[in-house]
Amino acid sequence: MNTATVFGLAAAVAAGLGTYGLIANPQPLRKIIAFNLLGSGVFLFFGVVARRSAGAGFGGDPVPQALVITGMVVAFSATALAVALLLRLFQASGSATLRPNAPASTDSGRSEA
């Protein structure tokens, strides 16, 4: 079991946990964190692909590295947009939930499950 395989398995675990979190967690902030975990898993997997398809003398194929950087910027912007929407939702309704017609939470510090 070489390094690339270990990283590949780690990427699979991260992607799996992220997918589960994004689908199963009702709170939007946890969904956003799970999306980041899922994205990190896919980018790590892209890195493994870069390692395995490296040419002579290179540590890793440069094309996937460039694509991963673009992907990370996209994921970062997505997270920023999602968090901004979440903050605005909390300001507008007093609770951060994706369930429609939910009553505003009485405890303003906690987001509703």
Add this chain to the structure above:
Amino acid sequence: MPGGSLLVLSLVVPLGGIVLAFAAGGRQVERIAALTLPLGLAIAVAIAVAVWQTDGPLVYLLGGWAPPLGVALRADGLSAVMMTITAAVICAVGVFARADFRTPVGSIESRASFAFWILLLGVWSGLNTVFLSGDLFTSYVALELLTFAAVPLVSLDGRAETLQAALRYLLFALLGSVLYLAGAVLLYGAYGTLDAVLLSQRIHAGPVTLIAAALMTVGLLAKTALVPLHLWLPPAHAGAPAAASAVLSALVVKGSFFIVVRLWFGVMPGLPGPVAAQLLAALGAAAIVLGSLVALRQERLKLLIAYSTLAQIGYLFLMFPLAVAPGSARLESGGALAGGMLQAISHATAKAAMFMAAGLIYAALGHDRIAGLGGIGRARPVSQHAFALGGVALIGVPPSGAYVAKELLLRASADHGQWWWTLVLQAGGFFTAAYLVLVLAHALAPAPEPAPMRTPVVRSREAAALALALCSLSLGLVPWGAVLPVSGIASSPLSAKAFGKALWPVLGGGVLAILLGRWEKETLPVPLAGAMVEMAGPARRVALAVGGLIERTDLALRQWSAAGLSLLVLVIAFCAAMVAAR
């Protein structure tokens, strides 16, 4: 090459408009948008003319580097058609939205106006990039650009429900795009390139390729909101302001649909096989039934139009099994593909017209309850005609584009001997007519007392909606053979026989509307209609039981757990279907 630089211009002009608008701010944003929209339309038309005149696709190599190292922009007939219709719809929406999103006199800058015009240009640049991208990673970036520009359009008015709808849309769309990216990573790992042309030459079936194809397809279906992955669409499209709903329903969902077409027809035509194509169209048929029946049960006009979008999205996916060549099990770019793309552009224009008309009605009446629409025909005849003509164009009355698309698909289904899709195509016409008849029956009813109109008539807005509806209605007259793989229509779109064929869906739709619609005694147009509703009593009870069942199914499917589970099940199902075809 001159054609290539046109492609670059079509991307640079909207993006340059965004940068200028950010820098200038305030009142200048509307002026910059007003300058950019006609310029972009001219560029799109120029690209269409250039594609028509040259033999192969227009190509532009970014930085002069050829694939596999560099990135190529490619414009063929499909791209040119989609770009032209996108430009036309966005210009019409721009004319329509000038009254809604104007900086008020006396203030320096208004947030809604600033956001709307910049986001409109952002959606446009994202769509142009989608239509022109020549490799899978550029498509990913273009899809993300499109999503990030479309999501804030949903929550422009800042209410809590629309913010929830926008966040739900963003999270589900991000899930879809990560799946797409995972598939692209697998394809790069297997073949060493993501360029569409190079990949189509190197691709062959194998476990990695099949899994990548399944992941990418399901990710794109999540962004296109095909049933059962439609959890975000109805609240998002119904909650957005009218101009934004028009853009979202007409154009944004077509972006990810276009990538599915490019993937299945361009990159991997021999890969999916007939079973996966039948699965895709089966989901489309389920979307038609679910979307149309739930649309019939709606009380609000914008929600009805949003569910109608769900049904029409299902219609778009019916072309896939009809394009599989019987002998070789490859997807071929023939009549079925032309029919599907024609259906996409006629839906784009008609749905934009319907949402704009709904916006005008809302502005006039102050509400969009279907039961309270009585008397609108007298007060706002142009808006009502725009809505009716848009709906009629959607049903497929000749010479609309939907009629030609349906003829092409029916001919393909007859050629392939797949009679069940003939049934679905014909039934789709009935379902579409049903909710149109429902709305028009309520709108044509005389009002008990004339309702006060909230805002004065703005002729340019009504003209924009009517122009788009008429455009959709006359798309069948355009000679598509130059840019789409069409090879002659059997019957002329303007013959009497063609009109006769179009009458049946309206009659059938009327029956469905009587059985399933919400009717209140005071709003029935004529006493005869009241007698018909009474007579249909027992049948109505059965129909309402079925309708209630389907509404509960829709509600269950629109939970995160159900949608997420459907996502994973569909990935496995597509994998299995592609393996089964080997």
